Amino acid sequence: MIGIYAITHRESGRVYIGSSVDIARRFSAHVSRLNNGKHCNQILQRAWSRYGSEAFTFSVVEVLDSADRLIEREQFHFEQSELVYNIGEFVGNPIRGTKRSAQWRSNMSAMMTAPEMREHMAKMVRSRRPPASAESRAKMSASIVERMKNPEAREKQRLGMLAVWARRSNEQRATMMAAMRARKRKAVA
Numbered sequence: 001m002i003g004i005y006a007i008t009h010r011e012s013g014r015v016y017i018g019s020s021v022d023i024a025r026r027f028s029a030h031v032s033r034l035n036n037g038k039h040c041n042q043i044l045q046r047a048w049s050r051y052g053s054e055a056f057t058f059s060v061v062e063v064l065d066s067a068d069r070l071i072e073r074e075q076f077h078f079e080q081s082e083l084v085y086n087i088g089e090f091v092g093n094p095i096r097g098t099k100r101s102a103q104w105r106s107n108m109s110a111m112m113t114a115p116e117m118r119e120h121m122a123k124m125v126r127s128r129r130p131p132a133s134a135e136s137r138a139k140m141s142a143s144i145v146e147r148m149k150n151p152e153a154r155e156k157q158r159l160g161m162l163a164v165w166a167r168r169s170n171e172q173r174a175t176m177m178a179a180m181r182a183r184k185r186k187a188v189a
Helices: 023-035 042-051 067-080 102-113 115-128 134-147 151-167 170-188
Strands: 003-009 015-020 056-063
Touching (some): 023 042, 023 056
16 A cells, blocks of 8 residues: 555654555564564654553555655655654755754764764775676677767767756865876876
């Protein structure tokens, strides 16, 4: 069953709004994670752990014929609810709209820029995809060369690069230009 569902705390009326193309399976996943203390929504998890499963009801709010309007309808029902367990303000992107404290941002910045984290991230990227063979690299190169013969593809590439460039600050642009000049000088030498 495709649609919107709610997990409601009976006493307070506080609700978690969600959507799924398979509501029964999604409900089972919620219950399993909540019972094991591993739900991604810490607010809902704390309430579940504190009050127990008996304090909550699971209900189908709206049934849809297809998944086309799922996010739109979930957002509608979310906005109609006053007390929610949902973390973010936007159902399609729950992180968007959340406010982080200055201390949290500072801690995350320190963690993400630490040398061991950079090495860990680099290792993760390397482990995901093995290096391409010489034959594969030649095929990819030929594909790009062929694609760039098409004027529409070149224009699309140019516009994409301009959009990326426009989002950069003047300081970032200067740094990028210096790096490009250094690479050119190194290639010529």
